[in-house]
Amino acid sequence: MDRLKHAIQEKGKVLSGGVLKVGSFLNNQIDIKLLSEMGKDIYERFKDCGVNKILTVEASGIAIAVITAQFFNCNAVFAKKSKTVNVDGETYSAKCFSFTHKNENNLIVPKEYLGKGDNVLIIDDFLAHGEAVNALINIVGQAGATLSGVAIAIEKGFQGGGDALRKKGVNLYSLAVIDSMDENKVVFRD
Amino acid sequence: MDRLKHAIQEKGKVLSGGVLKVGSFLNNQIDIKLLSEMGKDIYERFKDCGVNKILTVEASGIAIAVITAQFFNCNAVFAKKSKTVNVDGETYSAKCFSFTHKNENNLIVPKEYLGKGDNVLIIDDFLAHGEAVNALINIVGQAGATLSGVAIAIEKGFQGGGDALRKKGVNLYSLAVIDSMDENKVVFRD
Numbered sequence: 001m002d003r004l005k006h007a008i009q010e011k012g013k014v015l016s017g018g019v020l021k022v023g024s025f026l027n028n029q030i031d032i033k034l035l036s037e038m039g040k041d042i043y044e045r046f047k048d049c050g051v052n053k054i055l056t057v058e059a060s061g062i063a064i065a066v067i068t069a070q071f072f073n074c075n076a077v078f079a080k081k082s083k084t085v086n087v088d089g090e091t092y093s094a095k096c097f098s099f100t101h102k103n104e105n106n107l108i109v110p111k112e113y114l115g116k117g118d119n120v121l122i123i124d125d126f127l128a129h130g131e132a133v134n135a136l137i138n139i140v141g142q143a144g145a146t147l148s149g150v151a152i153a154i155e156k157g158f159q160g161g162g163d164a165l166r167k168k169g170v171n172l173y174s175l176a177v178i179d180s181m182d183e184n185k186v187v188f189r190d
Numbered sequence: 191m192d193r194l195k196h197a198i199q200e201k202g203k204v205l206s207g208g209v210l211k212v213g214s215f216l217n218n219q220i221d222i223k224l225l226s227e228m229g230k231d232i233y234e235r236f237k238d239c240g241v242n243k244i245l246t247v248e249a250s251g252i253a254i255a256v257i258t259a260q261f262f263n264c265n266a267v268f269a270k271k272s273k274t275v276n277v278d279g280e281t282y283s284a285k286c287f288s289f290t291h292k293n294e295n296n297l298i299v300p301k302e303y304l305g306k307g308d309n310v311l312i313i314d315d316f317l318a319h320g321e322a323v324n325a326l327i328n329i330v331g332q333a334g335a336t337l338s339g340v341a342i343a344i345e346k347g348f349q350g351g352g353d354a355l356r357k358k359g360v361n362l363y364s365l366a367v368i369d370s371m372d373e374n375k376v377v378f379r380d
Contacts, residue, residue: 013278021276028277029303030266032259059249063256063266069222076220076253085290086211087218088203100275113219 001041001175004153005188007034014181018156019100020126026153027060027125035067038175042123042151043071045173049148051121053077053114055140057096057107057132061124064153068123077114079107079136092142096135099128099159107135111143118145127152127174130161137170149173156181157189191231191365194343195378197224204371208346209290210316216343217250217315225257228365232313232341233261235363239338241311243267243304245330247286247297247322251314254343258313267304269297269326282332286325289318289349297325301333308335317342317364320351327360339363346371347379 013021025031042064054076056065062078069076080087082105090111097104114120122136133150140147149171155162157177165172177189203211215221232254244266246255252268259266270277272295280301287294304310312326323340330337339361345352347367355362367379 015276015278017275019276021278023276023300024303028268028270028300030256030259030268032256032263032265035256036260059252059268059270062249062252066220066222066225066253066256067260069220070226070257073222075222078218078220078249080218080249085207086205086209086213088205088211110213110218113214 001038003034003037004176007031008154008176008178008186012186014183014186018159018181020154020156020178020181020186022154030063035063038064038153039067039071041175042068042173046121046149046151047072049121049171050119051148053118053120053145054123055079055109055114055120055136056123057081057136060126064125065123068121068151072121077109079109079139081105081107083108092139094135094138094142096131098131107132107139109139109143114139114143114145116144118143119148120145121148122150123152125153127155127162128159130164133161133165151175154178191228193224193227194366197221198344198366198368198376202376204373204376208349208371210344210346210368210371210376212344220253225253228254228343229258229261231365232258232311232363236311236339236341237262239311239361240309241338243308243310243335244313245269245299245304245310245326246313247271247326250316254315255313258311258341262311267299269299269329271295271297273298282329284325284328284332286321288321297322297329299329299333304329304333304335306334308333309338310335311338312340313342315343317345317352318349320354323351323355341365344368
């Protein structure tokens with residue numbers, strides 16, 4: 001998606017450790033016009049897939065998931081990274097290592113919000129090694145729901161998680177795929 | 191706001207420790223139609239206040255903040271609860287105790303996303319003792335920005351944070367104010 005790629009080129013910043021900072025428009029501060037266009041773009045790609053639920057992970061996936069849910073006119077569910085006092089009842093859970101934050105989380109979704117009748121589109125802001133998406137796919141499986149596809153804002157193609165999902169036959173759509181990046185240059189996949 | 195009050199009555203659940211669970215429609219799972227109506231309602235209340243930035247806290251404030259930002263056509267900024275590897279540069283910060291989670295967080299906003307020219311509407315899903323909102327107001331002050339007002343989905347009126355803000359002259363709008371609640375009944379303020 002050209003507008004997102006332009007924003008990454010103009011406003012993104014490559015930090016040490018392979019971290020791409022997009023805090024000024026996609027995370028921490030959200031450019032609402034860009035986010036709406038991204039949601040619409042995802043909708044156009046998956047509008048004929050019968051999606052009736054969007055699934056993401058807190059915190060940075062929530063913004064893009066909710067904006068996109070408006071176009072599908074469906075509910076959005078977010079997995080929490082820990083069981084909090086306002087979660088009661090049974091839950092699905094799946095382990096997920098974060099390479100950005102160097103910690104392991106247990107993603108949790110209450111069973112009451114995801115089930116057999118659901119046709120799920122997983123959405124997240126970043127895809128790198130694919131840990132979070134694979135954990136969410138695991139949870140969709142536990143729920144007996146159907147996976148329609150996966151939509152990602154920025155895929156770090158050089159970290160391989162996206163291509164591994166494509167090989168498994170997952171219907172993956174990334175608005176921008178980065179093939180390489182360093183302090184001076186971000187190169188997108190065609 | 192009647193539709194929110196109805197949802198709380200029909201789908202909310204009062205858990206032990208004064209926790210109101212609204213996970214099926216406002217948190218964990220998001221009813222996108224209701225959320226859009228809430229965003230529009232907040233916009234109607236503050237549309238003449240010159241708001242050019244919305245400020246919230248991760249994670250549960252993000253959904254309502256982003257949806258509302260669409261109506262104002264302005265950027266949304268969310269405070270993080272810890273400094274992560276994708277935050278570089280100088281930050282504003284303010285301490286905030288969570289009565290729900292029984293822990294203290296240090297709310298952090300990068301200085302580059304909030305400044306003197308900003309006219310800020312603070313948005314959050316819950317207001318109880320007012321810890322998070324007061325921390326955000328503190329950050330607005332540190333930034334030299336102007337506070338237009340505070341919009342809250344659900345105010346727990348019996349915990350006093352909202353009335354303390356009103357006494358200080360804060361332009362506070364809560365879509366639903368709960369005066370008392372137990373397992374059998376939620377009573378709203380007129």
